[in-house]
Amino acid sequence: MSYAVLQIPDFALQALQRTEAALAGRPVALLSDATKKAVVVEACAVARAAGVEAGFSAPQAMARCAGLELRVRSPSAEQEAEAVLLAVAWSLSPRVERTAPGTCTIDLQGRVPESNLLHGREALDRLRPHGLGATLGIARTPLLAGYAASTAVLALEVNDEPAFLAPLPVALAQPSPALAAILASWGIRTCGALTALPKGEVGRRLGAEGLALWERAAGLPDRPIQPAVPPEQFAAAMDLEHAVETLEPLLFVLRRCLDRLALQLGNAGMVADRVSLSLALVDETAHARDFRLPEPTAHPEIIFRALHTHLESLHTAAPVNGLKLAVVPTRPLARQRGLFETGLRDPHGFTETLARLGALLGADRVGTPAREATHRPDTFALEAPPALVAALPPPSVLPALGLPLRRFRPPYPARVEITAEGPVRVESHPARGFILRARGPWKGSGHWWKPEAWEREEWDVELTGGGLYRLVRLATRWFVEGLYD
Amino acid sequence: MRGSIENIAVLRHLLADRFPSVPARSATVLPTGIAALDDAAGGGLPAGAITEIVSTQPSSGGQLILLRLLEVVRAARGRAALIDGTDAFDPDSHEPAQLQHLVWARCRTLEEALAAADILAHDANLALLMLDLRGFEPADLRQAPAATWYRLQRTIARGDTVMAVFTVWPLADSAVLRFRLPQAFALGQLQDPQAKLWQELVAEKHRSRLQLEKRTA
Numbered sequence: 007m008s009y010a011v012l013q014i015p016d017f018a019l020q021a022l023q024r025t026e027a028a029l030a031g032r033p034v035a036l037l038s039d040a041t042k043k044a045v046v047v048e049a050c051a052v053a054r055a056a057g058v059e060a061g062f063s064a065p066q067a068m069a070r071c072a073g074l075e076l077r078v079r080s081p082s083a084e085q086e087a088e089a090v091l092l093a094v095a096w097s098l099s100p101r102v103e104r105t106a107p108g109t110c111t112i113d114l115q116g117r118v119p120e121s122n123l124l125h126g127r128e129a130l131d132r133l134r135p136h137g138l139g140a141t142l143g144i145a146r147t148p149l150l151a152g153y154a155a156s157t158a159v160l161a162l163e164v165n166d167e168p169a170f171l172a173p174l175p176v177a178l179a180q181p182s183p184a185l186a187a188i189l190a191s192w193g194i195r196t197c198g199a200l201t202a203l204p205k206g207e208v209g210r211r212l213g214a215e216g217l218a219l220w221e222r223a224a225g226l227p228d229r230p231i232q233p234a235v236p237p238e239q240f241a242a243a244m245d246l247e248h249a250v251e252t253l254e255p256l257l258f259v260l261r262r263c264l265d266r267l268a269l270q271l272g273n274a275g276m277v278a279d280r281v282s283l284s285l286a287l288v289d290e291t292a293h294a295r296d297f298r299l300p301e302p303t304a305h306p307e308i309i310f311r312a313l314h315t316h317l318e319s320l321h322t323a324a325p326v327n328g329l330k331l332a333v334v335p336t337r338p339l340a341r342q343r344g345l346f347e348t349g350l351r352d353p354h355g356f357t358e359t360l361a362r363l364g365a366l367l368g369a370d371r372v373g374t375p376a377r378e379a380t381h382r383p384d385t386f387a388l389e390a391p392p393a394l395v396a397a398l399p400p401p402s403v404l405p406a407l408g409l410p411l412r413r414f415r416p417p418y419p420a421r422v423e424i425t426a427e428g429p430v431r432v433e434s435h436p437a438r439g440f441i442l443r444a445r446g447p448w449k450g451s452g453h454w455w456k457p458e459a460w461e462r463e464e465w466d467v468e469l470t471g472g473g474l475y476r477l478v479r480l481a482t483r484w485f486v487e488g489l490y491d
Numbered sequence: 492m493r494g495s496i497e498n499i500a501v502l503r504h505l506l507a508d509r510f511p512s513v514p515a516r517s518a519t520v521l522p523t524g525i526a527a528l529d530d531a532a533g534g535g536l537p538a539g540a541i542t543e544i545v546s547t548q549p550s551s552g553g554q555l556i557l558l559r560l561l562e563v564v565r566a567a568r569g570r571a572a573l574i575d576g577t578d579a580f581d582p583d584s585h586e587p588a589q590l591q592h593l594v595w596a597r598c599r600t601l602e603e604a605l606a607a608a609d610i611l612a613h614d615a616n617l618a619l620l621m622l623d624l625r626g627f628e629p630a631d632l633r634q635a636p637a638a639t640w641y642r643l644q645r646t647i648a649r650g651d652t653v654m655a656v657f658t659v660w661p662l663a664d665s666a667v668l669r670f671r672l673p674q675a676f677a678l679g680q681l682q683d684p685q686a687k688l689w690q691e692l693v694a695e696k697h698r699s700r701l702q703l704e705k706r707t708a
Contacts, residue, residue: 374593377582386583398588405685407685409552
């Protein structure tokens with residue numbers, strides 16, 4: 007049996023730092039709360055190097071480090087970081103315990119012992135792009151693995167337990183303050199010094215609490231871990247301490263959430279089919295949008311591109327102070343394309359192109375035209391292009407005739423001289439002059455059962471100077487509807 | 492003139508030696524089935540290049556070519572996009588099944604049309620990209636900077652998309668091929684099958700950089 011413990015030092019601080027790009031490389035300290043009496047509870051390495059220590063008040067900390075960024079804990083950021091930690095842990099084993107905030111214990115039973123350290127290091131490498139630096143300990147019991155993680159610079163596997171425990175500070179075994187004072191007065195500072203004392207004598211003098219401490223110092227108590235349940239829903243939520251008005255900080259947080267969701271999807275062997283984004287605004291309204299991906303994917307870059315394209319053209323009425331991201335998972339496609347199947351080369355690129363066009367022209371002005379169930383001219387709908395272009399149906403028995411029409415939208419009003427034979431002259435912006443030949447009228451009407459019934463008379467005309475136009479009479483008014491070209 | 496052509500050839504060889512990783516222009520063409528175009532263009536419209544079709548007369552067949560290009564790409568189950576500068580495309584003139592592959596971008600201004608062209612030119616999924624600028628006034632069209640056309644050409648040349656630009660005025664300086672449609676159809680021809688109209692369409696080739704390249708290679 008062996009266990010691994012993944013531990014994120016200064017967890018609350020790291021969780022917060024990874025959500026704000028502006029904090030990278032800057033001195034940051036975390037305050038206990040937002041009151042005036044708040045004290046520093048955690049400080050980053052840069053702040054510590056400048057002399058900031060836990061327990062300082064905010065003015066004291068600022069006095070030591072002028073450029074210090076002070077923040078309070080963000081529960082949503084910690085929840086996100088915890089989810090990342092667990093997702094990485096689940097990539098090592100299905101039995102993972104949420105031991106403490108920023109700490110998880112992994113049951114390595116069933117794994118090849120020789121490769122545990124190597125895979126553990128890989129887990130640490132997987133955490134790093136998520137903005138989390140962690141340490142790893144591997145040992146026979148969860149307790150020893152926890153000690154190893156606490157003392158490791160990066161990763162440590164305990165093989166010789168007595169030699170490992172002997173120099174460890176006894177504080178690692180978490181004595182109560184009273185017990186710690188007694189041990190200090192005895193001159194006992196290490197686990198090795200404590201366990202060198204006879205267990206029974208320690209129990210007689212320090213009672214049950216002392217006995218438990220002796221056992222912890224010896225790394226003895228073993229305990230079963232309480233495995234956490236992997237998430238069934240793939241969702242992320244983040245409250246932003248400072249409302250954002252620009253795209254970059256929002257994208258930064260969004261990418262963090264997306265990377266974590268992609269990690270969880272990968273663990274579950276799933277891919278994203280749809281993504282829902284909801285932005286909370288400071289005026290207590292929200293902007294929500296669903297994205298259907300052209301092809302299911304777990305690749306965060308592709309999903310991010312779809313979100314990025316949408317957000318680039320988004321203007322909200324108020325700054326954003328929170329976001330929710332939810333992924334609807336599906337099983338990955340496991341079918342091979344047909345030899346003559348002509349799908350998209352780059353489905354995600356196509357979706358991005360359509361999104362960018364929609365942002366430029368308006369979503370209602372881009373798409374594939376589809377005829378509507380009416381004979382009314384120029385009535386159509388614009389639909390999303392299909393994922394696959396189907397084979398053509400058999401051609402019509404009757405061949406297509408004549409030139410296609412180029413419509414003037416809206417049609418140009420016209421003055422038309424008409425005789426018994428038909429129109430003889432037209433005056434309008436696109437068509438002006440005598441009519442050489444004319445064909446018509448073709449009468450059409452429809453929607454008679456509605457108040458907005460339509461009735462029209464069409465003429466096809468050829469002008470003496472060239473050009474074939476469609477003239478339309480609606481009641482008493484004439485229009486040039488289009489040019490045959 | 493002869494000397495300048497040789498200089499261009501030498502320059503091309505130098506560039507080819509210096510940048511061997513730059514892909515050579517694809518030799519594929521899109522046969523249209525319209526004799527006047529295919530014969531003059533060496534089999535069809537070239538992929539990875541801009542072809543400009545200038546309608547100097549109303550009803551000279553520009554939209555017929557557009558329709559035909561859509562049909563050809565549809566038959567091959569490729570993707571096509573139409574940037575409709577003045578929102579003039581008429582879906583009723585086409586069989587619905589013939590438009591399943593089409594992305595129709597309905598623009599209102601020249602700026603919108605050129606920006607949409609820039610977006611679509613980067614999409615590798617398209618077999619055909621058509622930019623219809625015929626409804627704009629020539630004065631407006633002249634406002635489009637020449638660099639726009641060279642940028643489009645550079646983008647299109649990276650892939651194998653056939654790009655056709657429909658204008659009423661020679662505009663696309665970077666076009667590899669330019670056809671003028673000088674002859675208007677007559678009213679009686681609206682009764683003729685379109686296959687007959689393809690054969691009767693008159694197209695004059697006014698520019699062919701393809702030929703120039705072939706000659707100087």
